[in-house]
Amino acid sequence: MKQTIAKGQIILNCLVLLLIGLSAGQTNAQSNGQHLDLLSYSFGVIRGQTGRITITLRRLANPRSPDDTVSAVVQLLDTEGEVIAQSGELRLRTGQTRFWDQPRDTLPASTEPGGRLQLRVRVLVTTQSGDLDRTSVMPTIEVIDTITGGTVYQAGKRFLIFVSGPQGSKPDGR
Secondary structure (H helix, E strand, O other): OHHHHHHHHHHHHHHHHHHHHHHHHHHHHHHHOEEEEEEEOOEEEOOOEEEEEEEEEOOOOOOOOOOOEEEEEEEEEOOOOOEEEEOOOEEEEOOOEEEEEEEHHHOOOOOOHHHOEEEEEEEEEEEOOOOOOHHHEEEEEEEEEOOOOOEEEEEEOOEEEEEEOHHHOOOOOO
16 A cells, blocks of 8 residues: 555656656746837827738848747737737748737727827737847838728837847846
8 A cells, every 4th residue: 555655656756847847848948039029109099090010020130940930919008008909929930021900999998089099019029039130020000090991190110129038037137
């Protein structure tokens, strides 16, 4: 009976060590990648308009393979910095462009006249490649009239860039 319990303990301990090893390997793989946070200046949208955020990846400095990608998630922030809408994952290879549309009518109500909302865009970019040039990710903002399809407002290269350290921590350790 004692031998059965001891064998069970040994197996359980081995499984725990295996899981710890797998978790450490995952953490190490994540920390080898690179993270960028891009934050736009403020802009406004009203009912009947759609915000389109477009991301282009110009290049990776030294891609390991032609299939190296970056992943981006687009978030819309309200005036308090709270996320009010978020895209799914957008995957890009060198030379590709992806966009995400968010109609104003699907966003939370506003107390401003005309239902105007002041927004900022945050783009969270990650890659397993360690050679992402900060200037190679090019986001733009476009506000589109939903009825005519015409562009009402467009802004490019109006993003602040923050480079995160391993596991998403900021360079100052936070």
